Amino acid sequence: MVTIAVDAMGGDHAPHNVVQGALACVRDARCDFRVLLVGREDAIRAELPATIPEAVSIRHTDDVVEMNDPIASALKSRKQSSMYRGLEWHRDGDVQGFISAGNTGAVMALSTLLLGRLPGVARPCIGTFLPSSRGPVLLIDAGANVDSKPLHLAQFGIMGSIYTELVMERSSPNVGLLNVGEEKSKGNDASIAAWPLLQAAPIRFIGNIEGRDILKGTADVVVCDGFTGNIILKFAESFPGLLKSKFYDYAERGLVQKLWVGLIARTIKNMIKDWDYQEYGGVPLLGVNGISIIGHGSSSPRAIMNMIFAAKHMVDRRVNESIREAMTSQQSPT
Amino acid sequence: MVTIAVDAMGGDHAPHNVVQGALACVRDARCDFRVLLVGREDAIRAELPATIPEAVSIRHTDDVVEMNDPIASALKSRKQSSMYRGLEWHRDGDVQGFISAGNTGAVMALSTLLLGRLPGVARPCIGTFLPSSRGPVLLIDAGANVDSKPLHLAQFGIMGSIYTELVMERSSPNVGLLNVGEEKSKGNDASIAAWPLLQAAPIRFIGNIEGRDILKGTADVVVCDGFTGNIILKFAESFPGLLKSKFYDYAERGLVQKLWVGLIARTIKNMIKDWDYQEYGGVPLLGVNGISIIGHGSSSPRAIMNMIFAAKHMVDRRVNESIREAMTSQQSPT
Numbered sequence: 259m260v261t262i263a264v265d266a267m268g269g270d271h272a273p274h275n276v277v278q279g280a281l282a283c284v285r286d287a288r289c290d291f292r293v294l295l296v297g298r299e300d301a302i303r304a305e306l307p308a309t310i311p312e313a314v315s316i317r318h319t320d321d322v323v324e325m326n327d328p329i330a331s332a333l334k335s336r337k338q339s340s341m342y343r344g345l346e347w348h349r350d351g352d353v354q355g356f357i358s359a360g361n362t363g364a365v366m367a368l369s370t371l372l373l374g375r376l377p378g379v380a381r382p383c384i385g386t387f388l389p390s391s392r393g394p395v396l397l398i399d400a401g402a403n404v405d406s407k408p409l410h411l412a413q414f415g416i417m418g419s420i421y422t423e424l425v426m427e428r429s430s431p432n433v434g435l436l437n438v439g440e441e442k443s444k445g446n447d448a449s450i451a452a453w454p455l456l457q458a459a460p461i462r463f464i465g466n467i468e469g470r471d472i473l474k475g476t477a478d479v480v481v482c483d484g485f486t487g488n489i490i491l492k493f494a495e496s497f498p499g500l501l502k503s504k505f506y507d508y509a510e511r512g513l514v515q516k517l518w519v520g521l522i523a524r525t526i527k528n529m530i531k532d533w534d535y536q537e538y539g540g541v542p543l544l545g546v547n548g549i550s551i552i553g554h555g556s557s558s559p560r561a562i563m564n565m566i567f568a569a570k571h572m573v574d575r576r577v578n579e580s581i582r583e584a585m586t587s588q589q590s591p592t
Numbered sequence: 593m594v595t596i597a598v599d600a601m602g603g604d605h606a607p608h609n610v611v612q613g614a615l616a617c618v619r620d621a622r623c624d625f626r627v628l629l630v631g632r633e634d635a636i637r638a639e640l641p642a643t644i645p646e647a648v649s650i651r652h653t654d655d656v657v658e659m660n661d662p663i664a665s666a667l668k669s670r671k672q673s674s675m676y677r678g679l680e681w682h683r684d685g686d687v688q689g690f691i692s693a694g695n696t697g698a699v700m701a702l703s704t705l706l707l708g709r710l711p712g713v714a715r716p717c718i719g720t721f722l723p724s725s726r727g728p729v730l731l732i733d734a735g736a737n738v739d740s741k742p743l744h745l746a747q748f749g750i751m752g753s754i755y756t757e758l759v760m761e762r763s764s765p766n767v768g769l770l771n772v773g774e775e776k777s778k779g780n781d782a783s784i785a786a787w788p789l790l791q792a793a794p795i796r797f798i799g800n801i802e803g804r805d806i807l808k809g810t811a812d813v814v815v816c817d818g819f820t821g822n823i824i825l826k827f828a829e830s831f832p833g834l835l836k837s838k839f840y841d842y843a844e845r846g847l848v849q850k851l852w853v854g855l856i857a858r859t860i861k862n863m864i865k866d867w868d869y870q871e872y873g874g875v876p877l878l879g880v881n882g883i884s885i886i887g888h889g890s891s892s893p894r895a896i897m898n899m900i901f902a903a904k905h906m907v908d909r910r911v912n913e914s915i916r917e918a919m920t921s922q923q924s925p926t
Contacts, residue, residue, distance in 0.1 A: 389834070390834075391834060391837045401772055404772060404779060404780040404781075405780045405781055436823060437823075438735055438738060438818070438819055438822040438823065445738060445819070446738040446739045446817075446819045447738075447739055449819075468822075468823070468826050469822065469823040469824065469825065469826030469827035469828075469829075469830070470826040470827065470829055470830040470833075471830075472827055472830070473827070473830045473831070473833070473834040474830065474833075474834075482823075483780075484772070485772055485779070485780045485783075485820070486819070486820050486823060488772040488802075488803065489770060489771075489772065489802070489803040489816075489820060489824065490803065490823065490824065490827060491803065492802050492803030492804040493803035493804065493806055493807070493824060493827065493828070494803075494827070495803075495804060496803070496804040496805075496806070496807045496808065497807065497831060499807070499808075500723070500724075500725060500807040500808075501863075501864075503725045504863040504864060505863070507863075508859070508863055518859065519859075522856040522859060522860075525842070525852065525853075525856060526856075526860070528842075529835075529838040529839070529841075529842055530835075530838060
C-alpha cells in the first residue's frame with residue numbers, strides 16, 4: 259500500500275494545520291493509502307483525536323527546519339529534522355511520496371540533494387498553477403532556478419506537458435514559451451535558442467506566447483525561466499490584495515459605499531476563488547527522482563489535504579516513469 | 593515657443609484619434625505650446641474643423657509606417673513616413689518632442705537611430721506605469737531591450753528615478769530592483785551584479801523587491817530587464833480582461849445573476865480605473881537624445897492628449913539634461 263510522508267512540522271501553522279489536513283485526507287472516501295506524519299511525536303499527538311485513524315501513523319524526529327533557516331544550514335545542520343528524515347525515508351523506499359509546507363528553498367534543495375535527479379534531467383523545476391479563462395494553467399519553472407539554459411527550458415516544457423496530461427488529465431496539452439513576441443526570432447538569447455528545442459520535443463508546442471496570453475489560457479503549460487516565473491507568480495498572487503485594498507478605499511468614502519461594498523464583496527470573492535492558492539494545494543518539484551510537493555507556508559488543512567492527494571496522483575499516474583522515458587529517449591544534449 | 597511633433601498616421605485609429613487628441617490638447621487651458629501634425633495632409637485636414645486652431649499646424653509626409661511593418665523595413669524603406677520625418681525634424685531642432693501611437697518597435701528603433709543616445713547611456717529603455725495601492729509606479733525597462741547587463745539595469749534605475757522625480761513629481765523616489773528574493777545575494781547573474789551598482793548610484797535604492805511588492809507600491813521605480821518587464825506589463829494589462837470574463841461567466845448563470853452583475857460592474861470598473869492605460873497616455877523612451885513618447889496602438893484621443901502633455905513636461909522639467917548630468921558624473925563603466 260502507498261504511503262505518503264507528511265512534514266508535520268512544516269508551515270506557519272504546523273503541526274495543527276498539517277495534522278488536520280492529514281486527518282481530512284484519510285477520512286476522504288478517495289483515500290486508499292496511508293499517511294505518515296513525520297515530526298515531534300508529542301506535538302503531533304496533541305493534534306490527533308484519542309483514537310488515531312488506522313491509515314495514519316507517526317514517526318518521530320527531533321529537529322525542525324525553521325521557515326527562515328538559510329538553505330545552507332538546513333542542508334548541513336538539520337539532518338535530524340522532519341524534512342530531512344522524511345525525504346531520506348522516501349529515498350530509501352519506506353514511503354512513496356513526500357509533502358511539506360515548510361521553508362520552500364530548503365524543501366527544493368533537500369529534495370534535489372537526497373532524491374537526486376531523474377536520468378537525463380538537467381535541472382529540477384517547479385510547476386505552479388495560475389488561473390485562466392479556461393481553467394488553471396501550469397507555469398513552469400516558477401522559481402527552482404534563476405538562470406536557465408535553452409536545454410533547461412525545453413525540459414521544463416516536456417516535464418510540464420507530462421504533468422498536465424497525467425495529473426491535470428488534459429490530453430495533448432498546449433505548451434507555450436513565454437516571450438516578448440510571437441515570432442520565433444523574438445526574445446532573449448535563451449528563449450530564441452529554446453524555441454527549436456521545444457519544437458523538436460515530443461509535445462504539442464504552440465510557439466511563443468506573451469504575458470497577455472497567460473490568463474487567457476492560450477497554453478496549458480507556460481514555459482519560462484525560474485526568474486521570470488517566480489516574479490510572475492508572486493505578482494499574480496498579489497492581485498486579489500490590490501482588489502481588496504480598492505474595496506477598502508471605496509468603502510471609506512461613506513456609509514452607502516460601505517454597505518454597497520459589503521454586498522458585492524462576496525460575489526467578487528466567489529468569482530475570483532480560483533485565485534485562492536489553497537485550492538491547488540501545493541506545487542510539484544519535477545525532475546527529482548521521487549515525489550516532492552511543496553506548499554505555501556500559510557497552507558490551510560484543505561491545502562495540505564490537496565497536497566497529499568497530489569502526491570498520491572503522481573504515484574498512481576506514474577509521472578516520474580513518463581519523465582524518465584521522455585528524457586532518455588531525447589537526444590543527449592550537445 | 594515649444595512645438596511637439598505628433599505622428600498623425602500612428603495608431604489603429606489614425607488619423608482620427610490622433611487629430612482629436614491634438615485638438616483636445618490645444619484647447620486645454622494648460623496648453624502654452626504648439627502641436628505639429630505630421631502625415632498625409634488631406635487625411636489630417638479631413639479630421640480638422642474648418643477653422644484650424646492657431647496652435648496647430650500640419651506638415652505633409654507621403655508615407656506611413658504600418659502597424660505590422662517589420663522594424664528593419666521601417667528603418668530602410670520608410671524614410672518618407674510621418675514617423676521617420678517627424679523624428680528627423682526633432683533631431684534637427686524644428687520641434688522639441690515627438691509622440692507616436694504607431695508601431696512600437698519602429699518608434700523605438702527609429703528614435704534610437706535618428707536621435708541617438710544621450711552621452712553615457714548604454715541602452716535606451718522604456719518606462720511604463722503600473723497601478724499600485726500608492727498610485728502609479730514606473731516599471732523600467734518595459735521592453736526596449738531583451739538581454740540586459742548589470743550596467744544597463746543600474747542606468748534604468750537612474751533614468752527612472754529622474755523621470756519619476758521630475759515628471760511624476762515625487763521627490764526622492766524609492767528605486768527597487770525586481771528580483772526573486774530580498775537578500776542581495778538572490779537572483780540571476782545580472783541582478784546580483786546590478787545590486788552594488790544601484791547601491792552606488794545617486795538614487796534612493798531600497799534593494800531588491802519581489803513580484804508581490806509591485807502592486808503594493810513598495811518602490812516608485814521598479815527596475816528590471818526588458819524581457820521580464822515586457823512580460824509583467826502585458827500580464828498586468830490582461831487582468832481587467834480576466835475579471836470581465838468572470839463577470840460574463842457569472843451573468844450567464846441566470847437572470848438574477850445577470851441583473852446583479854449589471855449593478856456591480858460599474859462600481860468595479862470605477863474602482864480599477866487606474867488599470868486603464870489610456871489614462872497614462874503613452875510611455876517615454878528614456879536615454880535617447882530627444883523626447884519620444886510611445887503610445888498604445890489603440891490610443892484614445894484622451895491618451896494622445898496625455899502623451900503630448902507628457903512630451904511637453906519632459907521639455908519643461910529638463911529631464912534629458914538631468915539624465916545627461918547623472919550619466920556623465922557616473923564613473924565610466926569598466
